[in-house]
Amino acid sequence: MQRNYLLSAIVLGGFLCAGMVYVGQSANSALLEMKALERTVTVKGLAEKEVKANIAIWPINFTEVDNNLPKLYETVQLKTDKVVAFLKERGFSDSEITISLPSIEDRQAQGYVDPNVKYRYSAKVNLSVYTSQIDLMLSSRKQMINLVKEGIAIASQDYENRTEFLFTQLNDVKPTMVQEATQNAREVAEKFAKDSESRLGKIKSASQGQFTISDRDSSTPYIKQIRIVSTLTYYLND
Template structure:
């Protein structure tokens, strides 16, 4: 015959039953919370801005030919001085102008004889301008024709003769653009949450994309388009 349970055993059983019930409830609640944490939405935020280039590089190139090497050097020096004088007249300083050694080619050493070749020596000259005065450079290019009156034909169609424009002040606009991209991403996420009858929670992860700088168009390389796309993942709640 079974012995009746003592009061102490009854109390112990009640505690065990209550503890197991609490544990079961806690597990259920934890599973529910875990499932809620799995509900996320990933969105991308875009920020774009047009800026003016702050650095300009202009390689002013011309060529000269002659059959006498000494005469060629003299002509090259005279025309180089005229190019430098032109740039200074446009408001540029010596610090912004760089002279390179002329590239002299002796065509008679090329291993073949061209009967139509009139000049033995050919020189290619580059006077480089590196400046932060972008507006002045744009204006100076419009007046380059004055050098033609001095017998200096400036190459302008070759790829190596094209002006180059750079934007090097990204750190100045970066914080505002990152904020704009993040705000844009949140707007998209909030709309998604409303459409799905949810509420937007905290940020789970955020990834800042690379800044991309491109010319606005082929005719305005001095105007740059700066672009960034950030990716943000938010939690969703009921």
């Protein structure tokens, strides 16, 4: 009886030892796997694309002066009609043309009158063209010199009067550009893995980044450059 009890204890102890060895080996293996999973590489992928703006906002401004206010209004209306006629002749529609109320300044109402000021009233006229006809807008802008023959001095395209070009179709190019940025990042990661004598594993994390749209250069603001930088982290395997 005592011998049977002793034998059972020895067998049970053997099983316990074997179990502890197995658990220890399993834990060690799991630890090694966890350490392997910690080996990563983070890379950035770039995608760039040039596109043509699809919307133009073209401001057209001119100024008139006179000492007779009713006559000034009459001149402003006449010349505004001529500018609108010019735009329609080139192919722009009424829905694309916006006319703001003229801004009238009474220079004598300011208290101090500059003796060198010849005209009391000054009217600033603002028109704008909001259009998707980019090529038509560009060619029409070059023909604005024709309005000089009508006695209309259009303000120069300075900072305040510059034409604004927009690209509003980003959703149409997003999927392709994201794919290109991801592929670019993977190529960089694969080269790193090869150089480090490893194999590229699955993606651990990915950040798409933000799309930026800027002018290609100051001479052609209607050509836009779209850019995105994606950040991806890959696992590395032996």
